[in-house]
Amino acid sequence: MASAEPKLPTPEEAMAFSLGKTLTLKIQDGTATTAEIENFKKLFPDVAKVLEDPSQTEVSVQEAVITEDGEAVSPETGKPLTAAQLAEIEPPADAKPSDPSEEEETPEETAVDPAAPPAEADGDLTAKVKGGKWKMTHITHTHRSYLGQTILKYHTYARFNYKGGKVRAWGKRYDRFSNESDVVKIGSRIENRKSKVPASSATSMMKRHVELCFAGSIGCYANIYPWAKVKVYGSGKTKVAGSGA
Amino acid sequence: MMSLVAQIILILAIFFGVLTALGSGFGTLEIIIWFAVMIAALVFVIKRYQRSRNSNS
Numbered sequence: 001m002a003s004a005e006p007k008l009p010t011p012e013e014a015m016a017f018s019l020g021k022t023l024t025l026k027i028q029d030g031t032a033t034t035a036e037i038e039n040f041k042k043l044f045p046d047v048a049k050v051l052e053d054p055s056q057t058e059v060s061v062q063e064a065v066i067t068e069d070g071e072a073v074s075p076e077t078g079k080p081l082t083a084a085q086l087a088e089i090e091p092p093a094d095a096k097p098s099d100p101s102e103e104e105e106t107p108e109e110t111a112v113d114p115a116a117p118p119a120e121a122d123g124d125l126t127a128k129v130k131g132g133k134w135k136m137t138h139i140t141h142t143h144r145s146y147l148g149q150t151i152l153k154y155h156t157y158a159r160f161n162y163k164g165g166k167v168r169a170w171g172k173r174y175d176r177f178s179n180e181s182d183v184v185k186i187g188s189r190i191e192n193r194k195s196k197v198p199a200s201s202a203t204s205m206m207k208r209h210v211e212l213c214f215a216g217s218i219g220c221y222a223n224i225y226p227w228a229k230v231k232v233y234g235s236g237k238t239k240v241a242g243s244g245a
Numbered sequence: 246m247m248s249l250v251a252q253i254i255l256i257l258a259i260f261f262g263v264l265t266a267l268g269s270g271f272g273t274l275e276i277i278i279w280f281a282v283m284i285a286a287l288v289f290v291i292k293r294y295q296r297s298r299n300s301n302s
Contacts, residue, residue: 146275212269221268245270
């Protein structure tokens with residue numbers, strides 16, 4: 001009787017394992033860059049959920065879909081949102097709206113949500129946006145200190161319209177900070193990009209400069225650059241990236 | 246033994262090196278601790294220097 005031979009990993013599996021091991025060690029050592037951490041989250045999402053990230057940042061995403069009837073519903077359950085739930089997603093009055101003069105428009109994207117149904121033909125996309133669904137994304141990146149105190153929370157908001165597999169328009173985009181500790185000195189927005197629409201997918205990104213200072217602004221001891229990026233698809237799906245530091 | 250000025254410069258270099266390397270994760274509490282420990286280190290070095298001078302004289 002022939003014994004079953006042990007299955008050898010393919011070269012791709014071996015490379016992925018080796019890369020995963022290297023990145024895990026770097027993340028746990030605290031030497032991984034933000035890009036490496038984000039790459040790790042993409043490649044090994046299940047491991048990333050349980051791996052402690054010493055960069056001390058956390059991300060949370062809250063979303064609301066405004067249907068063609070104007071009703072705000074949860075994208076997960078489809079149930080109407082309460083006023084309190086909607087208030088958590090919508091930007092408050094102190095949120096700084098994107099200034100059109102500082103916006104950089106990046107070229108149209110062509111990525112398609114693989115889980116979405118085929119795009120419908122829509123010859124009138126360049127016309128004024130009518131109908132479709134609006135979705136508001138509220139991304140929060142929390143930057144914590146080594147002892148677990150919240151240094152700041154960076155909130156970014158982006159509203160977009162989608163229908164028939166196309167992202168049809170960007171709505172208002174904002175950013176703001178909350179829960180700032182005494183050492184935080186908020187600087188200007190240093191990046192504000194949105195990709196051209198209509199397209200099958202689109203990306204919005206905002207980045208700020210923040211200084212950490214004691215004794216007013218005399219003793220500034222660190223610069224951090226919180227940023228948030230949201231890639232949106234014509235199906236309404238969203239994918240976020242970013243960092244609180 | 247190093248001169249007092251050299252010791253103070255060394256301590257400041259170490260503490261500011263730590264702040265430069267790890268400062269982005271320093272909140273209010275960490276910066277207060279960092280400052281207090283730096284002052285304590287400077288006081289310790291100065292007192293030790295004074296003691297050694299007194300014992301030599």
